[in-house]
Amino acid sequence: xxxxxxxxxxxxxxxxxxxxxxxxxxxxxxxxxxxxxxxxxxxxxxxxxxxxxxxxxxxxxxxxxxxxxxxxxxxxxxxxxxxxxxxxxxxxxxxxxxxxxxxxxxxxxxxxxxxxxxxxxxxxxxxxxxxxxxxxxxxxxxxxxxxxxxxxxxxxxxxxxxxxxxxxxxxxxxxxxxxxxxxxxxxxxxxxxxxxxxxxxxxxxxxxxxxxxxxxxxxxxxxxxxxxxxxxxxxxxxxxxxxxxxxxxxxxxxxxxxxxxxxxxxxxxxxxxxxxxxxxxxxxxxxxxxxxxxxxxxxxxxxxxxxxxxxxxxxx
Amino acid sequence: xxxxxxxxxxxxxxxxxxxxxxxxxxxxxxxxxxxxxxxxxxxxxxxxxxxxxxxxxxxxxxxxxxxxxxxxxxxxxxxxxxxxxxxxxxxxxxxxxxxxxxxxxxxxxxxxxxxxxxxxxxxxxxxxxxxxxxxxxxxxxxxxxxxxxxxxxxxxxxxxxxxxxxxxxxxxxxxxxxxxxxxxxxxxxxxxxxxxxxxxxxxxxxxxxxxxxxxxxxxxxxxxxxxxxxxxxxxxxxxxxxxxxxxxxxxx
Amino acid sequence: xxxxxxxxxxxxxxxxxxxxxxxxxxxxxxxxxxxxxxxxxxxxxxxxxxxxxxxxxxxxxxxxxxxxxxxxxxxxxxxxxxxxxxxxxxxxxxxxxxxxxxxxxxxxxxxxxxxxxxxxxxxxxxxxxxxxxxxxxxxxxxxxxxxxxxxxxxxxxxxxxxxxxxxxxxxxxxxxxxxxxxxxxxxxxxxxxxxxxxxxxxxxxxxxxxxxxxxxxxxxxxxxxxxxxxxxxxxxxxxxxxxxxxxxxxxxxxxxxxxxxxxxxxxxxxxxxxxxxxxxxxxxxxxxxxxxxxx
Numbered sequence: 001x002x003x004x005x006x007x008x009x010x011x012x013x014x015x016x017x018x019x020x021x022x023x024x025x026x027x028x029x030x031x032x033x034x035x036x037x038x039x040x041x042x043x044x045x046x047x048x049x050x051x052x053x054x055x056x057x058x059x060x061x062x063x064x065x066x067x068x069x070x071x072x073x074x075x076x077x078x079x080x081x082x083x084x085x086x087x088x089x090x091x092x093x094x095x096x097x098x099x100x101x102x103x104x105x106x107x108x109x110x111x112x113x114x115x116x117x118x119x120x121x122x123x124x125x126x127x128x129x130x131x132x133x134x135x136x137x138x139x140x141x142x143x144x145x146x147x148x149x150x151x152x153x154x155x156x157x158x159x160x161x162x163x164x165x166x167x168x169x170x171x172x173x174x175x176x177x178x179x180x181x182x183x184x185x186x187x188x189x190x191x192x193x194x195x196x197x198x199x200x201x202x203x204x205x206x207x208x209x210x211x212x213x214x215x216x217x218x219x220x221x222x223x224x225x226x227x228x229x230x231x232x233x234x235x236x237x238x239x240x241x242x243x244x245x246x247x248x249x250x251x252x253x254x255x256x257x258x259x260x261x262x263x264x265x266x267x268x269x270x271x272x273x274x275x276x277x278x279x280x281x282x283x284x285x286x287x288x289x290x291x292x293x294x295x296x297x298x299x300x301x302x303x304x305x306x307x308x309x310x311x312x313x314x315x316x
Numbered sequence: 317x318x319x320x321x322x323x324x325x326x327x328x329x330x331x332x333x334x335x336x337x338x339x340x341x342x343x344x345x346x347x348x349x350x351x352x353x354x355x356x357x358x359x360x361x362x363x364x365x366x367x368x369x370x371x372x373x374x375x376x377x378x379x380x381x382x383x384x385x386x387x388x389x390x391x392x393x394x395x396x397x398x399x400x401x402x403x404x405x406x407x408x409x410x411x412x413x414x415x416x417x418x419x420x421x422x423x424x425x426x427x428x429x430x431x432x433x434x435x436x437x438x439x440x441x442x443x444x445x446x447x448x449x450x451x452x453x454x455x456x457x458x459x460x461x462x463x464x465x466x467x468x469x470x471x472x473x474x475x476x477x478x479x480x481x482x483x484x485x486x487x488x489x490x491x492x493x494x495x496x497x498x499x500x501x502x503x504x505x506x507x508x509x510x511x512x513x514x515x516x517x518x519x520x521x522x523x524x525x526x527x528x529x530x531x532x533x534x535x536x537x538x539x540x541x542x543x544x545x546x547x548x549x550x551x552x553x554x555x556x557x558x559x560x561x562x563x564x565x566x567x568x
Numbered sequence: 569x570x571x572x573x574x575x576x577x578x579x580x581x582x583x584x585x586x587x588x589x590x591x592x593x594x595x596x597x598x599x600x601x602x603x604x605x606x607x608x609x610x611x612x613x614x615x616x617x618x619x620x621x622x623x624x625x626x627x628x629x630x631x632x633x634x635x636x637x638x639x640x641x642x643x644x645x646x647x648x649x650x651x652x653x654x655x656x657x658x659x660x661x662x663x664x665x666x667x668x669x670x671x672x673x674x675x676x677x678x679x680x681x682x683x684x685x686x687x688x689x690x691x692x693x694x695x696x697x698x699x700x701x702x703x704x705x706x707x708x709x710x711x712x713x714x715x716x717x718x719x720x721x722x723x724x725x726x727x728x729x730x731x732x733x734x735x736x737x738x739x740x741x742x743x744x745x746x747x748x749x750x751x752x753x754x755x756x757x758x759x760x761x762x763x764x765x766x767x768x769x770x771x772x773x774x775x776x777x778x779x780x781x782x783x784x785x786x787x788x789x790x791x792x793x794x795x796x797x798x799x800x801x802x803x804x805x806x807x808x809x810x811x812x813x814x815x816x817x818x819x820x821x822x823x824x825x826x827x828x829x830x831x832x833x834x835x836x837x838x839x840x841x842x843x844x845x846x847x848x849x850x851x852x853x854x855x856x857x858x859x860x861x862x863x
Binding site (some may be wrong): 111 | 606658662667671672676678687802835851854
């Protein structure tokens, strides 16, 4: 019960933030919400299926570049179309990549996903005529629910309509993932995470379920990636670099991969902490590296794992 | 004959684990496989359940060759197994473990958006199996926290939850205290009648259990079948006594 | 052979020589400790920056330019001691854990070292400028090549031979190979695993830092060099096979030369080709050319 109350309180806080918090903090909520969507998907793969992908930035990149392309080159501004296109493209690429990668486990899975991620990165970096190279492609202001809000000043757009739109997407994504995780499918995923050999003897095809988890997580990453674009206004190849993949795994671990909302908490803490650290000293990586090391060594369950000890199973 | 194996051989490099093992299990039989350690019993089970391919020989389940099918397909065809070293899902509860088996059996694993908690069929069947195996009061316990004997029971129970036609148990009472062993076996036999199991094959070391419950006993020694017959004939077989049973009827 | 082709080949072999050192470090660590050290690129970068500083102090102190390679190499080797600190201070706590956590710990080291280097040396590229030309240039098979590059290639070859000798002819080498093969057995036979791990990790790190130091005269130390090199090193060990020294050697040659060819023909393809080969290898023959057990 307390868990649900906390979630409700957090949701309420996020909903009223634009009215009470400073613009600076509200603006930070935008990448937080985008990463929260990405991480909800990533944790399906990590926390529920037991696979660590070091190339998920690939799908973030796909989502972001889809939006940039549609707005810059195809004159399509509808965010609904962009999000659907991002999801579709994410799934399209995830199908062959996933089919290949899920046949391997642990370190080989990590290596394969890293390689695919870097293929995409090299592609968007080198084919500059198409993608703008390291300068990237602009992601122009999308229209929300059919209403073009070009006239609005950028900040008002971002902390107003765009904020609530992102929140709606996040809420939808959360509800969807909640259902997935608590479905028969979700249970089967957990069995293959815990003991693939035994799962097989129950008739649960390990590779098939991993594949589905991979594609779903890719769709989430692409949607989140598309949401990342508008506040910055530009998407560039660093979104697809392998260290970006490492960072999102870090966020998941930070919040706690054994709990449903852990990754969301991780995204929040990561983004706010990063900004706070950078305002004091530019060496956030040094501090964050130390934090990651501390988590791995002392608190592998992440922040939520510390707050609720002995909770090995994934549940809220 | 539900399960037939012919001329099974298994080589690990130079080491020959199985050397020409043939056996057949008919509907209604409770077969025990006995033998000293290293006789090849676990290897045999692994081959019969499709986990390991044999170096030579065939296995037929319900008239169908199992070569290349793998454990997943075999499970769907009606074969279930439990493991010698306890195999559980450490981070799932007892209820979840049983639910998983039922979900797999009912083919509902692809339901992404259905609520597991509200699936009445799954709940009902999972609770039924839990009751059969006296795990009803432990439904919420994490599998990793169960005592060893209960872990074993859970492993067997989840195999039973598949409502298989044949079940292969690798040392179902090992790690269970002597007092509980009979209880476990009674549960097993009772449960099998309830779910319409056609045949049980078990690997077992405890000779009291073996002689009390088996219709037929197969004695393995150094990768070969030493004897195959009713308990009475096995008990009288000198070779089996020398290698497996020993004087006082307990093998170790 | 045309001059152009020779240039491409020599440039590829030079790059391969450096790659080999880093990859060898990666391999020995993976082979023995089963840890994929993401930070090997960071150690390479560290060696590079330390090398620049060492050479800087050396020339400022008035040392003869012709011997600059001595402080360079020594500094590169010496800073490999950082590996011991990382191993004892961080890695040793996670040996019993899932390899995912070990991998993430090395990623933490990557993050920390990236900023540690920035903190110490700033973000502007550092180089030893034209110092390496003190050895002059020579003509080989029709092309002009700096003698320094040939020295590095020779040194790398010598180190390869030395590693081979170390692994096959010395007691330490036998212990290392036994531990790589079967650590439980090695421990049961009395091998002190913790000391072996410490030594192996330090050795692996030192190879990386040395590689970074040696490459400096020919290029420049830049802030991204660590995280960029790891992907190349990763390609080398996948192609060559995880844990294999021969694999590091052959893989380095393959990657080094292919990259050189790609740069001179289709620059866009540079790393793309390498990654596609990595994916192909991982799919068709996951254990690479000389890798151990099947995956």
